[in-house]
Amino acid sequence: MKRNRNMLFGFGLAQLAIDSQMVIAQRMTKLALGGPAAQREAVTMVAEKVATAQQAGLMLMGGKSAQSVLSLYRRKVAANRRRLS
Numbered sequence: 063m064k065r066n067r068n069m070l071f072g073f074g075l076a077q078l079a080i081d082s083q084m085v086i087a088q089r090m091t092k093l094a095l096g097g098p099a100a101q102r103e104a105v106t107m108v109a110e111k112v113a114t115a116q117q118a119g120l121m122l123m124g125g126k127s128a129q130s131v132l133s134l135y136r137r138k139v140a141a142n143r144r145r146l147s
Contacts, residue, residue, distance in 0.1 A: 067129075081140060085146060088142075117134060118131045
């Protein structure tokens with residue numbers, strides 16, 4: 063059981079890495095274009111990163127699992143991917 067759980071966690075991490083790279087590419091393109099939209103994206107990006115890191119920290123301090131934190135980050139990255147597409 064534990065091996066299967068660890069494997070699923072590993073697959074989740076790999077998917078997060080792939081999705082994150084896609085979001086980074088989309089953001090870099092938007093930022094490279096400049097202008098007000100790029101400025102808004104930069105501010106949004108930093109605010110989201112701080113808020114999500116705080117949320118993840120609180121989850122861990124509250125006894126939540128690493129899997130739940132991974133799920134949080136995957137949801138945030140998926141939302142950014144949809145928004146930036």
